[in-house]
Amino acid sequence: MAAVIGRKGLAGLGGAALGALAQFVLVVVVTRAFPAAEAGAFFTATALVLMVAGIAKLDAGNGLIYFIARAKTYSYLGISGYIRAALVPCALVAAGAAILLYPRLGPPVLLLPVMVVADVLLAATRGFGLMRPTVLLDGVALPVGQVLLVGAAALAGVSGWGLTMAWAAPYLPVVVLAAAGLRGRVPRTPYLPGTGRDLWRYTAPRSLAGAIQAVFQRVDIVIVAALAGPAQAAVYTAATRFKVVGQLANQGLAQSVQAGLVRALADGERERARELYQAATAWLVLLTWPVWLAYAVLAPWVLRLFGPSYAVAAPVALVLAGTMMVATACGMVDMVLTAAGHTGVSLANLLAAVGCTVLLDLALIPAHGALGAVAGWSGGVIVKNLLPLWQLHRRYGLHPFGRHTLAALRRTAVA
Incomplete structure (x- = not known):
């Protein structure tokens, strides 16, 4: 590792x-x-x-x-x-x-x-x-x-x-x-x-992307409070608190491989880029999937830590766990896309993800509260991951899993 x-x-x-x-x-x-x-x-x-x-x-x-x-x-x-x-x-x-x-x-x-x-x-x-x-x-x-x-x-x-x-x-x-x-x-x-x-x-071209990313990370809580009230916002925040686990694990791994990916893609070393991407994705899955599976199974009991009334948010936890498993299986796909120099494409993907989240939130939160909010967030996350995954496959033939995955895990285990 x-x-x-x-x-x-x-x-x-x-x-x-x-x-x-x-x-x-x-x-x-x-x-x-x-x-x-x-x-x-x-x-x-x-x-x-x-x-x-x-x-x-x-x-x-x-x-x-x-x-x-x-x-x-x-x-x-x-x-x-x-x-x-x-x-x-x-x-x-x-x-x-x-x-x-x-x-x-x-x-x-x-x-x-x-x-x-x-x-x-x-x-x-x-x-x-x-x-x-x-x-x-x-x-x-x-x-x-x-x-x-x-x-x-x-x-x-x-x-x-x-x-x-x-x-x-x-x-x-x-x-x-x-x-x-x-x-x-x-x-x-x-x-x-x-x-x-x-x-x-x-920096200026990146400022817009940073602003949109900041909105994407937290706009759901604000929309829940506006459309369904602060009580539903509390339920939603409690049930989705574990999503920070995947975000921070992704960030920690990205810090270690970003420079290598940039160099490999700049030098045209696609095999080296593929190896780094697949190894990092494998470790991301190994680190986070046990958390999501455990949360999905134990959600009714874990949510009681926030108070007896929060156990009703178990369906929100199930949607969160499933979505994060899909997202981590894609790996740090957006970072690979930007490392390849496609910052404009990355910005367009982020705009599509935010638009998807907001539209679904507006449609679902009034009737379904916190569950509607997590459905909107889930749609945005899936768009944010599957779009660049398809783009990387089309442009470079890169996949998050492949023949490098097991070899990378064996080498890192020996190291």
Whole structure:
């Protein structure tokens, strides 16, 4: 396994696992401490804040990773200018969004710029090849801090925007520590003319895709709350909390194979690309399918952890488990497509997935509540995975499973 995902991939996977566990505990704490309507209002508010933060990031973090990693090859001159050029627009967009959302969400939304700046700074540390700040701060400190503060607020009887503030507060130390981690690595240099133009010429096309991805990840909770009420939003959030397992496992594995896939496809080494893709898919299935099968079988009992009334969401859990098994069987298919240079096609696929989710949600949620929402989400996920799978097969003859799968598993097991 180490041969496939590498030491950094393992570190990212470990941090992701702890983060997923903390998020699960957070949902249990909130659903146990508050009625379904109050819990749903909290989940809707946090989903909306995270969705807006994902849009306001403008994908500047990925742009910084590209330019910082590239600058290391030549000189560090201009890195501080790239960081400033990334931070200022993102912070301004986040501040504007905070002002617009303040009448609805109250004081917690004022931390939106802090959330966005923290993400950009952590991305800058990854540009220097450092995974530890991301793992420790974003993967461990942030979710654990949220569990502790939200738990304390619940014990103290705090609700409403006070509870949301407890959830958002851990971003403050994260942004300070992320900035401190960069301080010794970024030389303070004069701003070089053209730095911002270069950064945003590269990043701007990706900003749209990042915004759409942020919407796709959380729009379902917001739509459930709007169409079926906050109580159904709480049921939906609890029943679908396990989907983060597949998302984080995919992310952890992607970090270890992305560079190799880019090189293999750029050099025309399709066999090497096929081997990497199939090996990573095999491990993704091995890591996550037992979770989905267990969740499908044990859902009526697992859901009782959130409270007796949540057991009725077992059908939602079944749809989630089946959908995630299909998605993980496709592997990190969208990443392979973008590694091959087809970012425009990837964006079109994402738009199709979001459109499918929204249309199904609007049609099904009013009558079926949380079950209709998971059906809409499932349709979007299937589109998001099967479209690029067909495109990769047509363009490159790549498949998630094949003759490389067993060989890759044997080699990684020996390693």
